[in-house]
Amino acid sequence: MRFTLIQLIPIMKWVLPFALLLLTSCGDDHDMADVTVSFRHVVEESPLVLNLVDYGNEVGESYNVTRLEYILTDIVLMRDDGTSVNLRDVFYVRVPENETGDGADETTRFLTRRIPGGSYSAVSFRFGVPAGAAFGDLPNEVNLNQMEWPVPMGGGYHYMRIEGLVEGGAEPLLAHLGPSRGGDFSFVVELPIDLFVDGEQTQVQITMDVDRWWQPNIYTFTGRGMIMGNPQVQALLSDNGPGVFSAASIP
Ligand SMILES: [Cu+2]
Structure with a gap:
């Protein structure tokens, strides 16, 4: 059986609205975009320089930084309505020797593809690893494995x-x-951003101000030694932690 064009018109009258509805409901697809998350490290606004620069803490002790590395888990973008989009389950950050502050190194940026269009009001992550995680629970990667806690x-x-x-x-x-x-000193950080995803590749920049680890709970360096077996000091730094981070969206 064959339809002539005229015979098809009544059918199209019914089919067309549904076809249009399908098209428009896929509108989000066209707004999808890749989002880069980059990490920058500063001391009082200036990019952190490893090895070469001496910094001061609140009580006037000087220090430099030769190594800075950390693990974030459950990195998500949040919408106003409370829903969220997963960006990355685990990310290992390490400040490279020649940190320029632009987060161009593979350990200071990652890309998540096809984030749904719309506006996002916060980026959230856990600093560290969820309580009870045993070594081996994270992906078997060199950078993560060398972060083993005894x-x-x-x-x-x-x-x-x-x-x-x-x-x-x-x-x-x-x-x-x-x-x-065996204590849990990880913490969740939720940072306000003003991000609108509308088809263009965009970037979320997360900044750690290293200096803020030492305040407002004052952490002094002299005579401190290794703190890995000291839950009180872990709690002090964990308390300062949320104030260390800020975030912004960059076009
Ligand atoms: Cu250690």
């Missing part, structure tokens, strides 16, 4: 290592955060 100290993963030298080398700075004695 089993006698609770097991799992370091959340972060900040290392450096205090007072020009008088003693080491060893701020290692992790599940000290």
